[in-house]
Amino acid sequence: MKRRDFFKTSVGAGLAAGAALSLGGYSKLWASTPPGAKYDMVAVMGGNPDAMFDLAIQELGGMGTFIQKGQKVLIKPNIGWDVIPELAANTNPLLVKRIIEHCFKAGAKEVYVYDHTCDNWVNCYKNSGIEKAAKSAGAKVVPGNSESYYHEISIPGGVKLQKAKVHQLLLETDVFINVPVLKDHSSTKMTCCLKNSMGLVWDREYWHSNNLNQCIADYALYEKKPALNVIDCYNVMVKHGPQGVSKEDIVLMKSQILTTDWVAGDAAAAKMLKIPVETIEYIPIAHKMGLGNMNLDSLNIKRIKM
């Protein structure tokens, strides 16, 4: 009967581990919104991803504006696809690395990086160059491939999406920095700040089958919002998104946008892709729900050319 005992024990241990995980770290609330940065948005053009970030974050008062000493930070790039950095289906690894370095400089206790990938996660992490870049900067790269890492949260006020399972890191860290890469998208026209949140949750199928655009906007209601959005527009996939087929899909734009307002970030990104903002459905929906401001004219934007 030893085998049966073994199974009982291992199943029991598994359950216990799962239960223990689900109890930890819920009480911490998000850090309050950062004390007034000088601008609503900083846009930089003409440099390398890391140099542009140095400049842009300085304009916002440095990373210390968003992170307090000893806090834990989650950086959520787009690592969705098993594609090399040059083809820009994922966030630029250089940019991810530089953001992590700034976090540690601002006194972050720990920086985590993860994404719920579409392709095989091991290959995505590796071939995107992000795993190596993040680890070299001292961050912890965490898997998001199994449902066991995700915990249910509720989204009061969501029209279609009232519940979602988010990665435990989102719940356990103090600051969330959203680092999307701007891309064309076959069904939502564009993927950037708001759409990047699909990599935070476990069940994307639900979004796809329950009014995708509404779900994307609904998720933005969730209380743990990004302290900062860093939009990678260095190489931009202008067609065949979000995965891309070849280098013909890429246009070098050498730009970067930093903003605390992810709806505004998406509005600016849409202009980069030359898509009318109103036609990217989830942006006006999110705007109407009061989740951000898509009217760029009413924002204080700092534009820098290098």
Place this chain on the structure above:
Amino acid sequence: MRSHALKTIRIIFSVLLFLCFFLLFVDFKYLIPTRYINILLYLQFIPSAIKFYDLGTIAAGGFLIVLVLTLFTGRTYCSFLCPLGIGQDIFSRIGGRFKKRFRRFGFKKPYTIFRYSFLAITLVVTMIWGIYMITLLDPYSIFGRFMTYFAKPVVIMINNVLAGILGKYDIYTLSNIPVKPFPLVVYSIPAAFFLLVGILSFTKGRLYCNTFCPVGTLLGLISKISILRINFDESKCTRCGRCALKCKSSCIDFLNHKVDVTRCVDCFDCINTCQDKAISYGFVKLKKKVHETDESKRKIIVGSILFLLGMSRISNAQEKAVPKPKKDSTVKENRTLPVCPPGGVSIADFNKDCIACSLCINACPNGVLIPSFKQYGITGMMQPVMDYHKSFCTYKCTVCTEICPTSALHPLLLEAKQLTQLGKAKFIKDNCIVKTEKTACGACSESCPTKAVHMIAYERNLVIPEVTEDICIGCGHCEFACPTKPYKAIFVDGNAIHVAAKKPLNVKSDMKTPVEFPF
């Protein structure tokens, strides 16, 4: 040679080899490079013989080496190189602890008529109808299936428990791996064999090898003319019978000083057990039978059944909680053919050469391969088939084609694999969210690596999928991503013969590098 070292060498060698095979099949981190896998598999008798028959190349001549080895040394293959044989030795050793040591084995008559008829039937069936009986009986494949169906899930569950504990300490070197069980019915054959081989080895040592195994019987025949074998020194022998009781093949007739070489697997246990130093291993000397029954099998049977039940139970427990679909899709997918793995060339070719060892099922980093049940017909049961409900074929991977030991899957370069059409995506508009819900989706098109599935204008602001079949490679990512239930709105119908897909055309965008901010 009358050396005690022979047994020690055998044990060390076979345990190491067994560990290699074990790791090969449970390597869930995909750490073992393909070239080492190929070295390990080179000497496996049946895979090598099939590859040789199929390709006619001497590079696939591992089985010839085994034949020569057998001519010289007898059935050393069974003790040194066969993972199922070594596995049985381990089982047998454990079995020995449960029983009174000296009452276990002892000389028994061989089932001569049965085993030679069984070998003959296997050969005839294989030559006339195909590979089915070999698939069932090849010891390497049987071992592979045990590992794949039963051992690997256990290893992964242990990993998951460890990953959970490490995760609490902020260490992520191990990650949780979801266990996706196969359809329950395909467990039946490996489970039956597990009981058969397990019980026989537990109680009777190598009885399975000397009764059912076609490789064992064949090599036994060749051993009749082998040069090296176990010899008796009659002048020293006191006929104490210890050797016969120790012999897991029950092939030593100590009263007549005869060893049945067709059943002797060269384990050398008898040499060490003989207190009179009368037994040795050396050049053949032309020279010239005890009965027992066993009990206490019940415990083992009950234990094994519980083990198997436990397996399926735990596998189910790990299944993902399926989200509730919005609305059920209505049109059933009209699948005419299954999708066979890349490198298979055609379903018929693949079915002809695959022995269902399940190595590719383990090696697939995406877990898209599952053992088939009815997809290839009952004769192709357990051969791997692509299951696009479970996963999809990664665009940048050729692992399964590289490690196949029988050439059922031919090696493909990545460039070739990316243009090999395994099947074609078929769109069922009446199931599609865009039509039924009138909301955006496009999960299929997002996932498509070649953009064979792309979106075209539909009602209002919406876009709906369309398939360009000639650039579709049948990877199944669209089918996997499609959220409709129970029927998918897009699925891959297999090609009987794999064909070349066209390269996706792509033109440079007319968008330019901006010089001013557009906002």
